[in-house]
């Protein structure tokens with residue numbers, strides 16, 4: 086697909102007109118901040134680091150970018166990152182908090198000369214000679230991922246480098262920001278592209294089954310284990326395991342995963358023999374794992390192991406300049422580029438003002454909905470909150486299309502309609518997820534076991550499903 090011409094603004098320092106992806110690298114001027122530690126653990130000090138990457142982790146643990154030796158600073162205390170407004174500091178669940186100007190703040194936009202207090206340490210934020218120059222490839226896409234914002238283009242740059250390496254990767258980002266798409270693109274660029282990619286949704290598998298899903302089991306090792314079965318790690322041998330929603334992994338499974346990652350060996354449930362596996366692990370989460378570590382829900386050592394290479398995907402509300410390009414992309418994908426006329430300037434204005442809590446997935450759905458149902462659908466979607474009880478004007482038309490049969494008693498007609506709906510929904514859902522029930526359950530927001538039962542009821546899946 087080729088995006089239509091549009092222009093993007095990178096802020097006051099830099100406005101560039103973009104017509105289509107160009108091959109020449111481009112010099113981007115990126116504002117920088119300097120972080121000066123003026124007090125550390127109660128003692129005066131003077132050390133500085135320049136913040137010209139997209140985020141910096143601050144805390145007492147050695148894996149942070151800025152490590153503070155202070156007994157009152159948490160292992161993972163706060164994050165300083167670029168935002169649409171400039172820079173932001175966010176407390177990631179520290180015990181003693183972050184303080185600015187005598188007030189405890191959870192997150193705040195920061196400016197040069199702002200002083201952040203944590204424990205018995207202080208960091209002064211300074212302007213680091215205004216800007217740094219970064220050479221970025223002048224591309225607006227990374228495979229099927231599109232983005233024109235500075236944040237996305239910097240991420241594409243990082244992804245290009247990560248794609249060429251074989252290291253494990255952690256992808257962090259809110260729901261619908263494209264984490265799975267990134268994982269797929271990374272796999273396609275790696276020398277494991279022709280080897281299996283096994284996706285495990287740690288959030289959709291019951292805690293009692295997750296060990297078997299990951300590492301396999303031998304017959305009789307638990308009720309329902311009627312035959313030997315290889316787990317995801319063995320199935321992916323030579324290829325990649327994508328551990329989605331890694332933040333949901335039960336605490337008691339975490340040391341086992343850590344051992345498998347460190348040794349590249351797995352033991353099936355009920356078996357003492359270790360089996361060697363050659364895998365690359367890509368993990369994704371919509372949680373701030375630092376916060377999970379601080380609250381004891383995620384093991385520090387596993388986080389440390391997973392986060393060696395971290396890619397952070399910014400939420401769509403932080404990069405609204407991506408909207409026109411994404412819109413063009415989705416319209417082209419739908420084979421309806423001319424439907425851009427459904428998005429006149431007043432609609433674009435509303436889209437720009439909307440926060441997109443469901444991120445790019447929500448945008449994609451809204452665009453599809455608008456193309457199918459007409460302009461009203463998107464206006465309503467962008468104005469009402471996603472949980473708005475008012476519904477969309479298009480719903481009336483959609484209900485009519487359901488064809489309610491008044492020749493039958495209400496109860497019977499309703500049951501028949503629900504039945505038809507369930508079946509159609511499940512068929513489409515399974516097709517979308519290429520038969521992968523975990524993925525399907527996650528997309529539909531259903532418990533995996535419940536989805537299995539539904540599939541069985543509609544004759545869409547044979548057998549007891551899990552074994």
Ligand SMILES: Nc1ncnc2c1ncn2[C@@H]1O[C@H](COP(=O)(O)OP(=O)(O)OP(=O)(O)O)[C@@H](O)[C@H]1O
Nearest residue numbers: 229230231259260261262263264265266371445446
């Ligand atoms: N930058 C992008 N360019 C084009 N399409 C995108 C982009 N980001 C996300 N999408 C689309 O948005 C939808 C959601 O993406 P994806 O499933 O990868 O998100 P996710 O972060 O893994 O979500 P979740 O955490 O809910 O599983 C997909 O249809 C994907 O193709």
